[in-house]
Each structure stands twice: as structure tokens, then as C-alpha cells.
Amino acid sequence: MFVLETLVLFLLVTIVTYYVVFRWKRQRLYELADKLPGHDGFTLWESIYMTLTVHRKDYIPIVLSYIKDEAPLTKLWLLKHLLVMTKDANVINKIFNSPYTVDKPELFYDAFLVKRGLIAINGDDQKVHRKIFTKSFTPKVLQTFPVIFDEKAKQIMDMLNSHVNCGEFEFMDYAGSYSFDALGTTNLNYDGKSFFKSDMYHAFEKFSPVMVDILPYLVLGFTRKQLRYFPIGKRIDEIFNVFDKYMYDIIDNNHKHPCQDEHKLINVLMDPKNKFDDDDIRDEFITMMIGAFETSTKIISSALMMLGIHKNVQEKLINEINEIYSQELDTPTITVDFLNKFQYLEAVIKETMRLFTVAPILSRQASQDVEIDGYLIPKGTAFLLSIDAMHKDEKYWGQDAHLFRPERFLETLLYPHAYAPFSGGRRMCIGYRYAMLSMKVFIINFLKTYKVNCSTKFDELETEMTMTLNFVKGYKVSIEQSNK
Numbered sequence: 492m493f494v495l496e497t498l499v500l501f502l503l504v505t506i507v508t509y510y511v512v513f514r515w516k517r518q519r520l521y522e523l524a525d526k527l528p529g530h531d532g533f534t535l536w537e538s539i540y541m542t543l544t545v546h547r548k549d550y551i552p553i554v555l556s557y558i559k560d561e562a563p564l565t566k567l568w569l570l571k572h573l574l575v576m577t578k579d580a581n582v583i584n585k586i587f588n589s590p591y592t593v594d595k596p597e598l599f600y601d602a603f604l605v606k607r608g609l610i611a612i613n614g615d616d617q618k619v620h621r622k623i624f625t626k627s628f629t630p631k632v633l634q635t636f637p638v639i640f641d642e643k644a645k646q647i648m649d650m651l652n653s654h655v656n657c658g659e660f661e662f663m664d665y666a667g668s669y670s671f672d673a674l675g676t677t678n679l680n681y682d683g684k685s686f687f688k689s690d691m692y693h694a695f696e697k698f699s700p701v702m703v704d705i706l707p708y709l710v711l712g713f714t715r716k717q718l719r720y721f722p723i724g725k726r727i728d729e730i731f732n733v734f735d736k737y738m739y740d741i742i743d744n745n746h747k748h749p750c751q752d753e754h755k756l757i758n759v760l761m762d763p764k765n766k767f768d769d770d771d772i773r774d775e776f777i778t779m780m781i782g783a784f785e786t787s788t789k790i791i792s793s794a795l796m797m798l799g800i801h802k803n804v805q806e807k808l809i810n811e812i813n814e815i816y817s818q819e820l821d822t823p824t825i826t827v828d829f830l831n832k833f834q835y836l837e838a839v840i841k842e843t844m845r846l847f848t849v850a851p852i853l854s855r856q857a858s859q860d861v862e863i864d865g866y867l868i869p870k871g872t873a874f875l876l877s878i879d880a881m882h883k884d885e886k887y888w889g890q891d892a893h894l895f896r897p898e899r900f901l902e903t904l905l906y907p908h909a910y911a912p913f914s915g916g917r918r919m920c921i922g923y924r925y926a927m928l929s930m931k932v933f934i935i936n937f938l939k940t941y942k943v944n945c946s947t948k949f950d951e952l953e954t955e956m957t958m959t960l961n962f963v964k965g966y967k968v969s970i971e972q973s974n975k
């Protein structure tokens with residue numbers, strides 16, 4: 492009996508000591524939470540219940556629904572994790588530009604499936620990787636890409652011919668193949684092999700939902716290794732088997748037949764001076780493909796749906812394209828300067844990225860104590876930035892914020908800092924110029940060949956959050972031959 496009592500007492504003392512030390516170490520976090528408006532969080536049981544019952548498309552909106560309109564910073568406890576959330580443009584820009592909030596949160600990124608890729612790494616490693624990547628995205632290197640985009644876009648235009656006057660079809664498959672094929676040629680020395688409906692393409696389609704489905708597991712504290720005991724672990728393994736097959740094939744191929752262009756990302760990454768091993772390179776390749784595929788593909792597809800729904804915008808854009816081409820004596824070479832002439836096209840793409848922000852929430856973590864909007868934010872605190880809410884806030888965009896009106900980007904923006912589809916600061920998208928050029932080339936080629944229709948009504952578009960924003964019913968359009 493005495494032994495049992497001693498044991499129980501010992502256990503109790505241990506638990507209380509652990510709790511006191513745990514609380515004491517995090518005291519400043521609790522002080523911050525006391526000052527911030529917001530949600531006091533879910534209990535363990537509520538979190539487990541949510542994990543088991545809430546649909547993927549509702550998980551992030553539920554979290555974001557706790558952001559208060561009237562307060563620039565809002566708190567939300569997710570078990571032991573304090574999230575500081577905002578949709579305020581000033582605060583978001585402060586977080587983008589502070590040297591102490593460059594890191595990605597351990598909560599979301601510790602188990603990130605390509606943890607060594609540029610999008611996930613932190614601290615000095617991020618600086619080093621970013622510097623290496625930059626060599627492949629300089630203005631001089633970008634000058635060489637538009638002709639490649641043009642060639643790849645023309646191949647897709649030929650493939651689309653089979654859909655002329657044949658009803659609606661999923662456009663993502665074509666835009667996705669374009670993004671992959673273009674990236675393969677511009678950066679990976681993987682020319683000539685199309686990703687159209689390939690295993691790799693389908694693996695990427697499955698990857699995005701997985702990245703959201705693992706979120707509750709991460710909040711509950713499961714590690715990447717422990718995930719293998721759940722069905723989600725099996726899904727991850729299946730996807731990565733396909734990724735690895737392609738990636739190591741690209742790497743082997745480049746070992747055997749090194750590409751001559753020293754600026755091509757594959758060469759930059761495989762340069763022995765950079766001391767990347769094959770696993771590092773594989774993580775960087777997958778990162779690049781996530782960066783280029785999910786994003787440009789969805790923006791191209793959404794933009795075409797918008798043109799199919801807003802016929803007046805489509806007509807205006809066709810006129811711009813015809814007018815610019817009519818000023819050329821011969822068939823123009825597609826260069827950066829030539830693409831810069833398409834201002835209305837740029838406005839259409841920007842408006843699409845505003846309304847359908849492909850990375851609707853971004854996250855950061857304080858690497859040191861930092862003062863934001865008068866609050867002292869302790870080291871280690873995670874931030875959630877709702878770019879989507881900022882992009883739709885009437886305070887910044889006026890009463891027609893919910894409408895698709897590209898013209899707003901030809902007018903003077905009252906709050907230009909309330910627009911960040913490519914993020915900002917030291918973690919801003921490294922491929923943003925690349926993306927704008929590639930999307931422009933695709934849409935120009937498309938509208939010179941086809942017209943697009945879309946039977947979905949603008950008000951009926953339903954979106955969900957996977958790793959990126961997604962149209963629930965897909966990106967369905969029909970096409971007809973253009974008049975020219």
C-alpha cells in the first residue's frame with residue numbers, strides 16, 4: 492500500500508513539476524495571449540474530433556474564421572501552439588519585411604515532406620539556398636525563357652484542338668502539362684518528355700490535398716515517421732515513390748549527360764561547389780515543381796474560366812493582342828520586352844491572382860523577440876497571414892472587391908501594399924517574374940487560336956483550400972476556334 496501511495500505521489504509531483512516548468516518557460520506566450528483578442532483554443536478532444544470529422548475544405552476556413560475584423564492581430568490556440576493571425580496589410584508587410592520573421596513555423600514545416608527545399612528551410616540555410624537559386628532567375632537568364640514558353644504553349648494548343656466544339660473539359664490537365672514541360676526545359680534539363688497525364692502529374696495532383704490532410708496530425712504532435720501508422724502515411728509513400736523515380740532519373744540523366752547551360756537550375760544545384768547531395772537536389776526539384784505547377788497552372792486555368800464567364804473582358808483582351816500583333820511587321824520573336832506591352836493581359840492575370848489567391852494563407856515564425864503593432868511577440872510564435880482576406884477586403888479594394896474587374900489594375904491602387912499574391916520580403920516567390928512571363932505566353936497563344944466559354948456562374952464558384960486554393964468542381968471550360 493505504502494509503495495502504491497509513494498508511486499502515486501511521485502507521479503503527481505512529476506506531472507505538477509512538468510506543468511509548472513512548461514508554463515514558466517512559456518510565460519511570455521501566455522502574457523501575449525492575454526493581451527490579444529481571439530479564440531482561447533480547442534481542447535484536446537475538440538481537436539481530435541475536428542481531425543476525424545471536419546472536411547479538408549473546412550479546416551483552414553474554420554481557423555481563419557477566428558480572425559477579428561476590428562483587430563489587426565488575433566490569437567488562436569491550437570493545443571499548445573499559439574497562432575497570431577492577421578489580414579491587416581500594414582501588419583502583413585511588417586512581418587514580410589522584418590529580419591526576425593523570415594522563418595517558416597516548425598508546427599507546419601517540421602514534417603513538411605520536402606523539408607530541405609527552399610520553401611521550407613530556415614535560418615542561414617535559407618539565405619544560402621536562395622542565393623544559389625537566384626543565379627537561375629536573373630533578368631539575363633529570364634530573357635532566354637519566353638521562346639521556350641512559346642514553343643511549349645504551341646504544343647499544348649495543338650493538343651487542345653481535339654476539344655474544339657466538343658463540350659466542357661478539365662483545363663488543368665493542359666495548363667499543368669504546360670507548366671511542367673516548360674519547367675522541365677527551362678530549368679531541369681528534361682526536355683522533350685511531356686508530363687501530360689503522366690504518373691508524375693497525377694502524383695502532384697494527389698500531393699496538394701495530402702499537405703492539408705496532414706495538418707491536424709501535425710497539430711496533434713505526430714512526427715513524419717509516426718504518420719506511417721496512419722492511412723495518410725501510405726498515401727505519402729505512394730506519392731513519393733513516383734516523385735523519387737522521376738527526380739533520381741533526372742539527376743542520373745544529368746550526371747551522364749550534363750547540360751551545357753551553366754545557369755540552368757539543375758546545373759546550379761549540381762555544381763559541386765554548392766555541396767548539395769542527391770537528396771538535397773531531389774527536395775529542391777520537388778520544391779520547384781510545387782512552386783511552378785500548383786500555382787501557374789491554377790492561375791492560367793482560373794484566368795481562362797474568368798474569360799469564359801466575362802465575355803467582355805475576353806473581347807477586350809483579344810483586341811489588345813490583335814492590336815499589338817498588328818503593330819509588328821513580321822511574326823514577332825517572343826521576348827520579355829514584347830510581353831511587357833500586354834498591359835491589359837497583365838491586369839487580367841493580376842485580378843485573377845487577387846480573387847483566387849493561390850497561396851491564400853502564408854505562415855511565418857519569430858526567430859527572435861519582435862515587436863509587431865505594439866505587441867512584443869516572443870521568439871517561436873507562429874504567424875498566419877490571411878492574404879486571401881486581405882485581397883478581398885473592401886477597406887483596400889472598394890465596394891466591388893468581390894467582383895472580377897481587371898481594370899482596377901490599370902488605375903492607381905490606393906493600397907498597393909494590400910496585394911501580395913507572390914508573398915513579400917526575403918521569402919517572396921523566387922519565380923514571380925518567370926511565372927508572369929510564362930502565364931502571359933500561354934494566354935496569348937491560347938487567344939490567338941481559340942475562344943473560351945464557361946457555363947459555371949461566377950457566383951456559383953466554390954473554392955477549397957488544399958495546399959493551394961482549388962476550385963471544388965475543377966476548371967471546366969469549352970473552346971471554339973478563334974475568328975482569325
Ligand code: HEM
Nearest residue numbers: 609610782783786787790850912913914918920921922926
Ligand atoms: C502564379 C504563379 C505563382 C504564384 C502565385 C506563386 C506564389 C508563391 C508564394 C506566395 C510564395 C511564398 C510562400 C511563403 O511566403 O510562404 C512562393 C515561394 C516560392 N515560389 Fe512561387 N509562385 C508562383 C510561381 C512560381 C514559379 C513558376 C516558380 C519556379 C519556377 C516558383 C518557385 C517558388 C519557390 C522556389 C519559392 C520559395 C521561395 C523561398 O522561400 O525563398 N513559384 N511562391
